[in-house]
Amino acid sequence: MRKVHPEFAYQARELEGQIEGILGDPPDHKNYKKMVEALRTEYVNGGGIDDLNMMAFALVDVIEFHDPKAAFADAEDFEYGDPARVFGAATCPKAEGLLEALEENHPDLARQAIITALLHKHPRMWDDEDTSLDRLAEGDEGDDEDDYADDVATDDFTGIFDQQED
Template sequence: MRRVHPEFAFQARELAEQIEGILGDPPDRKNYKAMTQALVTEYANGGGIEDLNMMAFALVDVIDIAEPKTLLADAEDFEFGDPARVFAAVSCPEGEPARMLAAIEENHLELGRQAIVTAFLHKHPRMWDDDDTSLDQLAEGDEGDDDEEEGGASEEFTQMFDQEGER
């Protein structure tokens, strides 16, 4: 398991929730396919929303990963990666998906790098791990403050508000 940047881990989880939300319950594959096709077309035409998860959503089903180790290495740093290496590590099938990937590389280089890594992490969750920063995990092993006295406020604290003691 390789650790990834917390923001990439967050984005991969967000992408999973977005996909689940679009699919719905029960899953509506026709709606899902229409949504992804609309995004692919929009990005292939040079447009599209400048949003990491929307871009990753457009890429996730059509992207082919040739070099997963390159993408894992890039996932360690969210802001400062190597877009050229990331784009060289992936491809898309001929036609509109390939045009989409080329347009993203041309128009949204850094955001595209992040979207590719996010899509990769979503597709391969067993290849990476992130730090669990949930409150339950942070509190594990913590037995509370040992410095506080049991039984209420100290005498020094109560004297600060004692009106009669000042006279």
């Protein structure tokens, strides 16, 4: 299992929710297909929304990974990475010109969208960083609980709050 940047894990979960939300209950595959096609057309024509989830949504059903390890190598760093390596690891034979347009017009954001789509498509190949309180407390001996025991308020200070009328 590979560790991925927490933001990529978050984006992959968001993509799942977005797909489910657009499909609806019961699933409306016709509406879903229209939305995805409209997004892809916008991106191929050089436009489209500068949004990571929208790009991942446009890619997720048509992207194929011939070198997923190369794309996974970039999943550890959300902000900085090698767009060329990530673009080189994928193809979109069902959406001609999509990857090329994204690489030309939005290379860094599209790199993140490709990795998000990869994580969505291969959820068993990666592991989210554990940021639970139990995990964060590991190794903490709790010795900071009494650090302030010696800091006792003086009578002058407490007297401010204990004013009595004469």
